[in-house]
Amino acid sequence: MITYALIFAIACYSLALLFNLYRVVKAPGVTDRVLALDTMAVNAIAMIVLFGIWEGTALFFEASILYAMTGFVATVAFAKFILRGDIIE
């Protein structure tokens, strides 16, 4: 039963990542693009964790933590750059 739920969740997140990719490529404004990239990072974390359950190994947590951190810093840097034209003032 877990296998089916896992496949369902992976399918959902794959579709979600495709939606995000569409929004990154075809965005009405630059903030939408940043938001889509942020959502992409969050969805990628979910994918990494799901892959960890699929493989049955605890090896992927560190990867997901690193991804969470870099995703957050990247989004803040992008937003700061749009807002101020500079990242560290």
Place this chain on the structure above:
Amino acid sequence: MDMFWDIVISALLVIGGVFGLVGSFGLVKLPDPMTRLHAPTKAATLGVGSILIASMVWFAAKQGHLTLHELMVTVFIFLTAPITAHFISKANIFRDWPADKLPRPAGEGDWAVHTADADTSQGELAVERETEAEEKAD
């Protein structure tokens, strides 16, 4: 008892998948930038939180050792999602909303994104926005 944990983990996985999908679908579907901001920051965060809790329960129930790594990731995402949403909404106000369209903030002064003295690069960007507006008008 094994069956019980199977049901719990499967339910969490399905809920997480649906929320993640709804969040990203909202990003594509909703009409304007502020509503688009709302969908992924709420739904996707909840979805990822659910997936991470499912992973935690899975390792506790199936492998027999409780790991708290996932809880760390969950807490981190729940802390950072509002910050990124706030930053993106500020950038959105700065780029897409002219100062006279915004409602007035309480008390003295203007919105922080529109005060010229707080921002060293305002001049450049204002010029850039003006040229953009002119291009649109043409």
